[in-house]
Amino acid sequence: MITILNLLVDDWVAVSVLSVVLTYVFYRFAKTDSVVSSASKKPYACGLSVSPDLEIVPSPSFYKTIVSVFRMGAIKKLHKDDLSTYLIWMLFGVVFVSCYLFLFG
Amino acid sequence: MTYFNMIVPVLLAAVFFITITSGRHKHYHLSFALGGVVLSAIFILLDFSKIVSDKIMVYYQLGWKPPLGITFSVDLLNYVVCLLLIFVAVSALAISRTEIRDDKREFYALFMLFLLGLFGAAMTGDIFNLFVFFEIFSIASYALVSYTGRKKAVLSSIKYLIMGSFSTSLILLGIVFVYGSLGTLNMADIASKMALSSTTATILGFGLLISGFMFKAAIAPFHAWKPSVIRDTPLSLGLMFTASGTIIGLYAIFRLVVTVGNLNLSGMLIALSFVTMVLGAVLALQTTNLKKLLAYSAISQTGYVLLAFGLLSYAGFVYHMINLVLIDIILFIVAYVVIKHFGTSDLDKMGGLGVGNPVLFGSALVAVSALAGLPLFNGFSSKLLIYQAGIQVFPIATLIAMLVSVLTLAYSSKMLNMIFFSNRKDSGVVNIDYDLKIIMVTIAVFCVVLGIFQGYFTGLMEIIAGSGLDRELYIKTVLGLI
Numbered sequence: 001m002i003t004i005l006n007l008l009v010d011d012w013v014a015v016s017v018l019s020v021v022l023t024y025v026f027y028r029f030a031k032t033d034s035v036v037s038s039a040s041k042k043p044y045a046c047g048l049s050v051s052p053d054l055e056i057v058p059s060p061s062f063y064k065t066i067v068s069v070f071r072m073g074a075i076k077k078l079h080k081d082d083l084s085t086y087l088i089w090m091l092f093g094v095v096f097v098s099c100y101l102f103l104f105g
Numbered sequence: 106m107t108y109f110n111m112i113v114p115v116l117l118a119a120v121f122f123i124t125i126t127s128g129r130h131k132h133y134h135l136s137f138a139l140g141g142v143v144l145s146a147i148f149i150l151l152d153f154s155k156i157v158s159d160k161i162m163v164y165y166q167l168g169w170k171p172p173l174g175i176t177f178s179v180d181l182l183n184y185v186v187c188l189l190l191i192f193v194a195v196s197a198l199a200i201s202r203t204e205i206r207d208d209k210r211e212f213y214a215l216f217m218l219f220l221l222g223l224f225g226a227a228m229t230g231d232i233f234n235l236f237v238f239f240e241i242f243s244i245a246s247y248a249l250v251s252y253t254g255r256k257k258a259v260l261s262s263i264k265y266l267i268m269g270s271f272s273t274s275l276i277l278l279g280i281v282f283v284y285g286s287l288g289t290l291n292m293a294d295i296a297s298k299m300a301l302s303s304t305t306a307t308i309l310g311f312g313l314l315i316s317g318f319m320f321k322a323a324i325a326p327f328h329a330w331k332p333s334v335i336r337d338t339p340l341s342l343g344l345m346f347t348a349s350g351t352i353i354g355l356y357a358i359f360r361l362v363v364t365v366g367n368l369n370l371s372g373m374l375i376a377l378s379f380v381t382m383v384l385g386a387v388l389a390l391q392t393t394n395l396k397k398l399l400a401y402s403a404i405s406q407t408g409y410v411l412l413a414f415g416l417l418s419y420a421g422f423v424y425h426m427i428n429l430v431l432i433d434i435i436l437f438i439v440a441y442v443v444i445k446h447f448g449t450s451d452l453d454k455m456g457g458l459g460v461g462n463p464v465l466f467g468s469a470l471v472a473v474s475a476l477a478g479l480p481l482f483n484g485f486s487s488k489l490l491i492y493q494a495g496i497q498v499f500p501i502a503t504l505i506a507m508l509v510s511v512l513t514l515a516y517s518s519k520m521l522n523m524i525f526f527s528n529r530k531d532s533g534v535v536n537i538d539y540d541l542k543i544i545m546v547t548i549a550v551f552c553v554v555l556g557i558f559q560g561y562f563t564g565l566m567e568i569i570a571g572s573g574l575d576r577e578l579y580i581k582t583v584l585g586l587i
Contacts, residue, residue, distance in 0.1 A: 018481055018553060022467065075387060081333050083264050089326035090271060093319065098312035100373040105308050 107155060108148040109179050109187070109228060110164040115144045116221040123214045134213040139198055141217055145224065146191045149184070156184050160572060161582040163230070170585050171230070171291040178230035178293070178583050181572035185423065186227045186356050189430045192548075193348045194220055196434045199540045200441050201341035212252060216345075218245040223349050227356060230583050232283065232314070232365075233290045235357065236276050239321065242353075243269050246346065250338050258337040268330050272320035275313045282310030293583035296365045296576055311366055315358055322354025324411060325381040328404050332388075335400035340444070343396060344437040347403040348430045355410055355426060363419075364579055374415030379505055382408030386512035390519070395440050395450045398520055402476065403433060405513065409491060412506060418494030419570035420563055424487035427566075428475065428555070431483065431548050435472035438545050439465060443524055446535045452520065456527030461534040464542055466525055471549040473521050475556065477514035483555035490563060 078085060119141030126133045155162055156179065166175040179187070197216075205212050222242025229235050247269060251262035284290055286306040287298045299307070320327040335343040362368050385405025389398050406429045413421035442465060443458065444450050459466055475484035488510065495503035537545075555562055581587045 018557070022471075022553075025467065025470065075384065076391060079329065079332070079388060081261075081264070083267060086264075086268060086329040087271065089329060090268065090316075090320065093326040094275060094313065094316040097316045097319070097373065098309060100370065101308050101312040101315075101368070102305070104372060105311065105368050105370065 107162050107164055108151040109162060110177050111148050112145045112187075112224050112228070113221060115148070116141050116217055116224065120214050120217045120221065123210060123217065126210065131209050134209040135198065135202060138213040138217055139195075142191060142194045142198065142220070146195075149187050149191065152179070152184070156181060160575075161579060163583050163585075171583060172289045172294040175234055176230040176291065176293075176583055177228045178579070179228055180575075180579065181569045182359070182423070183227045183356065185427070185569050186352055187224065189352055189427065190220070190223055190227065190349055193344060193430060193434065196438065196544050196548075197341040197344045199538075199544055200344065200438060201339070202540070203445075203538060204339050204341050204441065208252070212249070215245045215249050215252070216342075218242070219249065219345060220349075223353050226353050230292050231290050232280055232292060232295070232361075236273070236280055239276060239317075239357075240273055242350075243273060243321075246342075246350075249342050250334055252342070253337070253339065255337070261333045261337040265330050265334050268320070272317045272327065274317075275320075276317035279310045279313030279315075279317060282306045282313065286310065291583070292360065292365045293580045296367070297580050297584065299366060311361065311368065314361055315370075318354050318357040318361065319377075320354070322351050322358065322407055323404050324354075324377055324407060325384050325404070328381065328384070331404060332392075332397045332400040336394060336396045336450075340396070340437050340441040343399070344433060347400065347437070348433040351403060351407055352426055352430060355407070355414075355422075359414065359422070359573060362414075364573055364576055367576060371415045371417065374411055375499065375502055378408045378412035378415055379502075380408075381405065381411060382506065382509045383512075384408075386509050386516060389516040390512060393452045393523075395444065395452050395455075395520070395524075398452070398516065399433075399436055399440060402436070402513075402516065403429070405509065406432070406476070408509070409488065409506065412502065413487075413491045413494065416491065416494040416498060416502060418490050419574060420566040421487055421490035421494060423570045424490060424562065424566040425484075428483045428487050428552075431552055431555075432472050432475050434548050435468050435545055435552070436476075438541050439469045439472065439524075442535055442537050442541065446532070452523040455524050455532075457525075457532035458535060459525035462525075464546060465535055465537060468545040468549045469521060469524070471552050473517040475552045476517050478510050479514075481553070481556050483552045486556050486559035486562065489559070490566075 119137050122137045123134050126137070152162060161178060161180045163179075164177040165171070166177070169175070201212070201216070219242045222238045222240070222245060225238030225241065226235055229238060247262055247266045250265055251259045280290070283295060283306075286304045287295055287302060289295055289298065316327070320330075323331040331346070334346060338346070362370055382405050385401045385403070385408060389401035389405060392398050392401060406425070410422055410425045410429060413419070413425055440450075443455060446458070447455050449455075471482065475482040478484040478488040488506070491506060492503045495506065
């Protein structure tokens with residue numbers, strides 16, 4: 001994989017390939033007549049009929065799993081715009097930096 | 106003859122002309138601001154051949170030599186920082202052209218004071234002047250945060266002022282300790298005396314100075330001010346805070362730790378970089394406010410720059426700092442255009458811009474790919490340098506950085522999905538001003554070029570970082586010994 005990457009990097013071939021890919025992507029999204037609507041295109045659901053509401057996966061649901069893995073409620077709670085909490089962090093930071101410099105600087 | 110010393114007077118003149126121009130002549134304020142920035146850019150570019158030949162340019166205020174006189178010294182490292190400041194300032198002014206509608210005189214006068222402080226901090230060779238310039242841009246920024254006059258903005262401004270005052274007090278106290286122990290304020294003079302007569306007070310002084318600059322760069326645990334400030338300010342200012350403020354803070358830490366102090370703080374920098382990277386990425390993943398997401402993203406990317414510093418990959422440090430600025434410029438312009446279109450910064454209420462907006466989508470795609478460090482984009486090149494440095498000395502660092510890259514991909518793709526697809530309805534064609542379009546596309550091309558020709562640019566970054574590492578040359582040149 002690294003060898004392939006090394007071959008690609010620093011090469012005009014890479015510039016050409018990327019330019020073509022980006023041009024294609026821009027072209028695809030520039031076409032206003034290619035609007036995807038739930039009415040014109042039905043997703044494949046193994047022969048089952050899916051209601052229009054279920055055809056679209058809303059973003060919050062889509063990222064729910066990964067967000068739940070890194071929920072870390074404590075971190076979120078500590079970022080509630082509470083000035084005194086922030087000042088305590090800063091004080092902790094100063095002590096940490098100063099102690100490190102004393103010990104290892 | 107040098108020209109860089111003209112930048113501060115030129116920006117001050119711009120502030121003066123903006124202030125004396127009547128509030129009725131609204132279009133003049135932006136013109137004066139832009140004129141000041143363009144003139145500064147010209148002065149920087151005129152010095153290009155001199156910086157290449159001399160490596161360090163020094164200007165003695167009123168002809169007084171150090172350690173008594175005040176000096177401005179510019180090597181390749183802060184020359185690049187100055188260029189980045191110009192890029193950010195032009196982009197922020199382009200956004201502000203349509204974003205700022207009322208009280209333009211006050212806004213642009215404060216904006217130029219902010220910029221003056223940043224340039225001064227980037228060029229000064231004296232720690233007390235560094236403090237003065239940090240204070241200039243900090244005070245201007247406190248006023249700018251509350252510029253809109255909304256209750257939330259004023260509240261954020263007050264909190265930012267209290268935290269900012271705490272950090273500048275640390276810097277001032279640090280200067281007191283350093284001056285008290287070494288008897289000088291000139292950076293080159295401090296560097297020459299450090300090895301011979303540094304005491305506990307000097308070390309404590311450096312600790313306080315580094316802590317103060319970490320606040321400006323929004324490094325954890327000094328990062329908390331950033332999301333609320335970015336949320337409550339106009340995006341043109343958000344860009345200035347996120348890109349310019351961060352690079353000046355990082356530059357000051359680099360100059361202090363490497364050139365002046367010659368300190369080995371790898372362990373501390375790596376530890377803080379982990380906290381910064383992970384915190385920023387996790388919080389960016391959870392927020393649905395576009396402005397806050399950009400702030401958390403910038404915090405996370407600052408962690409990468411700090412990691413490069415800690416792993417002694419100075420080329421990676423410079424490379425990722427440049428990338429951070431370029432990516433932020435694109436993302437803030439995209440955010441401005443999108444928020445203006447939808448009238449909200451809530452990502453849940455966005456979507457459907459993926460059709461009919463090729464320039465906007467293309468630029469956002471490039472920025473997000475670069476942010477996530479996908480191959481062939483500039484983010485990949487700089488992260489590769491960091492990973493390579495980490496693999497050799499501290500493999501766990503590389504592993505954590507890679508994990509954070511995955512989180513970056515997750516939150517940046519979430520942002521892309523929610524803006525451009527999400528509800529899959531057609532939200533129409535977004536009207537983008539030509540100046541913003543040109544800036545976005547130009548910087549997107551830069552991102553691709555920096556990513557593809559990484560071999561060439563890595564060499565260039567090594568040269569730039571190397572100029573900041575040459576302590577002996579710095580000391581001798583600034584003190585006038587050669």
